[in-house]
Amino acid sequence: xxxxxxxxxxxxxxxxxxxxxxxxxxxxxxxxxxxxxxxxxxxxxxxxxxx
Amino acid sequence: xxxxxxxxxxxxxxxxxxxxxxxxxxxxxxxxxxxxxxxxxxxxxxxxxxxxxxxxxxxxxxxxxxxxxxxxxxxxxxxxxxxxxxxxxxxxxxxxxxxxxxxxxxxxxxxxxxxxxxxxxxxxxxxxxxxxxxxxxxxxxxxxxxxxxxxxxxxxxxxxxxxxxxxxxxxxxxxxxxxxxxxxxxxxxxxxxxxxxxxxxxxxxxxxxxxxxxxxxxxxxxxxxxxxxxxxxxxxxxxxxxxxxxxxxxxxxxxxxxxxxxxxxxxxxxxxxxxxxxxxxxxxxxxxxxxxxxxxxxxxxxxxxxxxxxxxxxxxxxxxxxxxxxxxxxxxxxxxxxxxxxxxxxxxxxxxxxxxxxxxxxxxxxxxxxxxxxxxxxxxxxxxxxxxxxxxxxxxxxxxxxxxxxxxxxxxxxxxxxxxxxxxxxxxxxxxxxxxxxxxxxxxxxxxxxxxxxxxxxxxxxxxxxxx
Numbered sequence: 001x002x003x004x005x006x007x008x009x010x011x012x013x014x015x016x017x018x019x020x021x022x023x024x025x026x027x028x029x030x031x032x033x034x035x036x037x038x039x040x041x042x043x044x045x046x047x048x049x050x051x
Numbered sequence: 052x053x054x055x056x057x058x059x060x061x062x063x064x065x066x067x068x069x070x071x072x073x074x075x076x077x078x079x080x081x082x083x084x085x086x087x088x089x090x091x092x093x094x095x096x097x098x099x100x101x102x103x104x105x106x107x108x109x110x111x112x113x114x115x116x117x118x119x120x121x122x123x124x125x126x127x128x129x130x131x132x133x134x135x136x137x138x139x140x141x142x143x144x145x146x147x148x149x150x151x152x153x154x155x156x157x158x159x160x161x162x163x164x165x166x167x168x169x170x171x172x173x174x175x176x177x178x179x180x181x182x183x184x185x186x187x188x189x190x191x192x193x194x195x196x197x198x199x200x201x202x203x204x205x206x207x208x209x210x211x212x213x214x215x216x217x218x219x220x221x222x223x224x225x226x227x228x229x230x231x232x233x234x235x236x237x238x239x240x241x242x243x244x245x246x247x248x249x250x251x252x253x254x255x256x257x258x259x260x261x262x263x264x265x266x267x268x269x270x271x272x273x274x275x276x277x278x279x280x281x282x283x284x285x286x287x288x289x290x291x292x293x294x295x296x297x298x299x300x301x302x303x304x305x306x307x308x309x310x311x312x313x314x315x316x317x318x319x320x321x322x323x324x325x326x327x328x329x330x331x332x333x334x335x336x337x338x339x340x341x342x343x344x345x346x347x348x349x350x351x352x353x354x355x356x357x358x359x360x361x362x363x364x365x366x367x368x369x370x371x372x373x374x375x376x377x378x379x380x381x382x383x384x385x386x387x388x389x390x391x392x393x394x395x396x397x398x399x400x401x402x403x404x405x406x407x408x409x410x411x412x413x414x415x416x417x418x419x420x421x422x423x424x425x426x427x428x429x430x431x432x433x434x435x436x437x438x439x440x441x442x443x444x445x446x447x448x449x450x451x452x453x454x455x456x457x458x459x460x461x462x463x464x465x466x467x468x469x470x471x472x473x474x475x476x477x478x479x480x481x482x483x484x485x486x487x488x489x490x491x492x493x494x495x496x497x498x499x500x501x502x503x504x505x506x507x508x509x510x511x512x513x514x515x516x517x518x519x
Contacts, residue, residue: 001389004389005385005389008366008370008388008389009366009370010369010370010373010385012373012385016373016382019382020382020385020386020389021386022382023382023383023385023386024386024389026386026444026447027354027355027358027383027386027387027390030350030351030354030355031351031354031355031390031394031398032351033347033348033351034348034351034352034355034394034397034398034401035394035397037348037397037401037404039397039400039401039404043400043403043404044400044403045396045399045400045402045403046258046399046400046402046403046406
């Protein structure tokens with residue numbers, strides 16, 4: 001978490017890092033089903049870009 | 052209580068009332084009720100006075116009046132209003148330069164003759180479902196002022212529910228029209244993703260952001276929607292479709308096939324929410340339950356995309372102005388900005404696959420039903436939400452039933468029901484619960500026709516707020 005925050009340019013105190021860590025763990029928990037979802041290699045992302 | 056837009060237009064046309072008199076009534080109602088509700092963050096009465104005078108002048112000259120002539124309305128404060136800074140609920144935006152022009156949708160309502168009376172409160176940057184805003188105050192629910200109005204378009208829903216305006220505009224990324232419409236007991240329309248241009252509004256999640264109207268009647272909702280439609284090349288996500296008017300066709304086609312969403316949508320609906328769906332299904336003659344098997348994945352994909360895009364949008368300012376951001380959501384925004392790119396790409400791929408599955412449901416059904424929120428409006432300050440014996444963080448979870456639908460861009464009209472009135476055991480007497488009427492892409496007409504059918508049957512519709 002500290003390395004990821006530093007990479008993005010953030011500087012936080014310990015209490016703030018603890019709160020952000022809690023929030024990230026909640027996102028990770030919800031995201032798990034997406035990460036485990038079986039997809040064929042050919043499946044494309046849902047993009048808006050239309051040249 | 053301000054009347055319905057359709058009545059206002061008719062009375063101005065036949066000379067029973069002037070636009071200025073309507074505006075006087077609206078401003079008096081706003082001044083008396085808004086201090087207790089906190090719907091508005093800015094009032095535009097001078098502009099409104101000019102717009103109302105222009106309508107009266109048109110009539111005095113015998114010229115045709117536009118479709119929403121003299122109808123007061125207000126917009127979520129993420130819409131650009133010429134001359135005002137666009138807050139998007141944030142203190143960090145308060146010092147921004149005033150908008151040089153109205154957002155396209157505000158301009159379209161102006162052209163339709165509507166009269167803008169102000170800007171409405173919201174969760175900061177639309178990241179929330181409660182409109183508990185630490186900078187601009189909490190918007191209170193007109194039906195129980197100890198409860199939230201829902202969000203993020205809470206001011207938009209509460210202002211309509213309280214009869215301050217007959218029409219308002221909001222935005223919906225994950226449920227921000229449907230959840231507050233449900234909690235405040237009004238109709239709300241989240242059109243198909245790409246139907247209406249988002250230009251001139253403060254963005255939240257470009258992949259999901261949608262704009263739409265609130266109203267107390269389906270006729271008014273449809274009239275507002277018709278005035279808002281049309282192509283707009285400035286928004287790359289806008290589908291550039293011609294106007295497809297719905298106001299004249301608010302009747303369900305014979306033989307319409309309606310499915311009740313089970314599975315995820317039953318599991319995360321409490322007894323009051325289930326009862327509301329049951330009442331709507333019964334009135335519409337729907338008996339078949341259908342499982343949208345990928346709903347959990349769709350919700351999760353929306354959650355990841357939202358966190359990542361929202362976090363990325365605000366990262367630069369979070370680095371330098373973290374303390375000025377909303378305490379209720381700033382840590383979530385930072386956490387979102389740390390999400391690996393591989394998660395976001397995977398979520399967008401899941402989204403496309405889930406959309407394909409959902410299209411298959413519309414081979415069998417023309418309309419799908421689901422509750423708009425897991426519970427009725429929670430008390431202000433609720434941190435943990437209990438749904439059927441399970442506990443969840445409240446502010447991030449009120450969109451459990453809306454996120455799977457907006458993830459794949461489907462149009463939805465939310466209709467307000469009152470399940471506690473029919474069943475005292477539900478312990479929610481006097482509190483509304485919305486039902487999502489979900490159509491196939493671009494079939495807003497069917498969603499609105501179903502809402503109109505519920506309204507005509509006396510099953511759905513607004514109630515008078517507690518202090519009226």
